[in-house]
């Protein structure tokens with residue numbers, strides 16, 4: 034399948050499970066998006082443990098400008114008050130609209146589980162047509178000792194009361210996926 | 219504590235209560251109506267049968283190697299910092315988990331959904347030992363608070379209404395809950411459980427997969443509670459049945475591609491988590507999770523060696539077999555299984571929770587094969603259910619009178635046919651038209667939902683010489699396998715066959731030594747009798763002498779084809795049985811594919827709309843679905859599709875005598891559906907279904923004419 038088709042299918046399938054999908058030019062645009070959505074939803078913290086070095090400084094600037102606290106580590110301490118979790122994803126699976134996230138780091142896990150809104154970004158080139166295509170890579174990520182590999186498709190949901198679909202029972206109430214095009218970095 | 223009645227009498231009282239539960243009926247019906255479409259959508263573009271066959275093959279290859287896989291898994295998981303335990307029994311597993319809790323000074327435990335933990339009654343064990351255990355899957359939490367077991371493997375609280383949940387949550391929170399605000403109730407769960415996650419010292423999960431190749435476990439959830447259970451507490455224990463071991467990632471992915479699609483019609487569940495060893499956990503010493511994996515045997519290793527039942531270990535716990543079961547739909551999981559529910563539950567209960575719990579429920583199966591047709595692991599569920607039934611009868615003895623009589627009469631054709639002929643004379647005073655005026659003695663009020671047909675005055679076999687035109691120089695030689703109902707109750711269906719094929723140069727023969735096909739014996743758990751009868755029939759009908767063996771009975775046809783399995787080890791006869799399998803054909807296939815009847819042979823249309831009921835043993839038992847509809851259209855019949863055309867009519871042979879309440883309800887729904895589509899006639903291709911549908915129609919005073927499809931076609935011939 035051509036890359037464009039995979040991306041389109043990924044977006045379609047992810048949307049069908051209540052994921053908000055958007056394109057982003059580059060990482061800077063992702064930061065803006067994450068900060069904006071935090072403000073829009075009345076939040077005041079953004080957890081982004083995976084963003085390091087120069088990028089972190091840039092994100093910090095964005096957050097400061099919007100009056101948001103940036104949380105970079107020790108997420109257990111802030112467990113109850115993460116508005117937005119921002120993480121990258123390693124792969125996307127078009128067939129099911131799934132994000133594949135290496136979640137070895139506990140902070141990455143907490144950022145994507147305990148937040149109210151999870152914003153994930155992924156490079157277009159990393160969207161595979163189906164799980165079979167990237168089976169080797171998946172195997173490798175699982176095999177890494179102390180591995181925690183997450184497939185995420187949509188926001189946390191339940192249908193346990195009269196089969197009525199209800200979003201946000203345990204994990205994030207919203208999942209936003211930003212696809213970074215080929216020329217972004 | 220879960221209670222499942224060990225005697226049919228008490229069980230039937232439970233069934234009656236369930237049938238009277240309006241909410242349960244409506245909610246399960248809504249689910250059952252929505253499921254086939256969402257399942258079909260989820261599988262679009264995927265060849266389901268092919269996938270199921272691959273999963274079955276993969277499982278069959280790996281089941282004999284469970285112990286090797288366990289060894290490999292253990293080595294890999296140890297390298298990654300996990301401690302692996304092996305529990306031979308449920309009690310052992312619970313004890314191991316309790317001692318892990320003790321060693322680590324645990325007080326509070328959170329759990330994500332695990333059928334294996336339900337199997338071992340882990341919560342009760344841990345609570346008795348003084349731990350505070352909280353389920354975190356919303357449905358599981360609800361039933362835990364109510365002190366119940368799950369009523370579905372995937373949707374544990376499907377039997378409860380929003381009102382039930384609101385009442386429960388009002389009690390838990392002390393605040394009045396609005397039953398119509400489901401969002402608010404889910405919010406209560408989110409807040410209550412979030413606190414518990416943060417306070418817990420230990421998380422217990424199950425696992426959908428344990429991958430031998432790399433020592434990883436895989437968890438499939440929608441709510442995301444599995445992620446929190448395996449992340450927040452410092453100790454993680456996974457309780458895993460050894461049947462969850464798969465050799466490699468490829469096998470796990472293959473199963474994953476079927477599991478959510480078949481369970482809930484989702485392409486994939488929201489969260490699929492793969493954990494290898496002790497992951498980073500900042501609240502644990504050295505920031506490494508204390509990770510234990512407890513494998514449960516509880517009979518599985520022995521089951522793996524059983525030539526018949528090893529199949530049951532293929533199960534991937536999708537719950538699909540409950541979703542499509544017409545009985546599950548009426549009575550719900552609490553009355554259709556013990557811990558494990560649905561078709562697979564009827565089987566596993568015997569092995570994991572004992573005869574007492576399996577005895578009554580295992581009888582409650584129509585052999586309609588709906589479960590088998592959707593099982594992504596290709597398990598022959600109806601067959602295994604019968605085998606469990608048989609095993610219980612054998613172990614318990616003495617056998618019920620019904621079985622003794624069945625065995626005595628069926629094993630002796632002359633006696634059997636003598637009894638049927640005498641019956642025809644003896645019933646004379648109570649016959650009214652083609653029906654019995656009263657129900658025979660041993661019937662009760664509950665059997666009054668349909669009228670029973672009278673035995674024919676002259677059985678087909680005794681008319682045969684007179685009515686059969688005996689074609690010289692035929693194009694085809696075809697044996698007619700009558701089966702008890704066509705022969706002794708509805709001989710006019712045999713006449714209709716001859717009329718329908720008039721002018722096609724087919725020479726029909728009726729081998730007189732043929733007897734009952736033997737399916738009733740098999741259904742009653744009398745396998746030996748079934749085998750003897752099959753041998754007798756094979757001696758009577760030598761398939762090599764005929765081009766086809768036709769039968770008007772879907773159940774006979776499907777069972778004749780199964781002789782090949784039943785007699786596989788029989789010297790010489792095994793070959794004949796295989797030949798028979800190739801020659802057995804149903805009426806519609808014979809007309810459309812062999813005779814290729816032409817529309818010009820039929821009188822031009824007229825009459826009203828005709829509905830069709832697809833017999834279980836034709837559409838699923840023999841995979842014949844297109845031909846009957848095609849034949850109706852060739853003959854110029856105005857066929858109208860009805861809702862749930864392929865759902866069982868509730869006959870199921872003697873099932874309708876054993877469980878008349880269930881049979882009556884299924885029949886009612888069937889006839890209601892027919893009435894709704896405005897048909898004036900209803901055809902089907904099985905005399906058993908005719909008996910049920912016609913008797914029900916007569917009882918309710920309905921005007922729709924019920925007949926065998928052969929009769930309608932014969933009437934239409936020019």
Ligand code: SF4
Nearest residue numbers: 543583584586587589
């Ligand atoms: S054969 Fe039919 S009645 Fe029996 S368990 Fe399967 S679906 Fe249910």
Ligand code: SF4
Nearest residue numbers: 533534536537539593
């Ligand atoms: S027996 Fe088949 S259909 Fe039933 S739960 Fe197991 S895998 Fe699913």
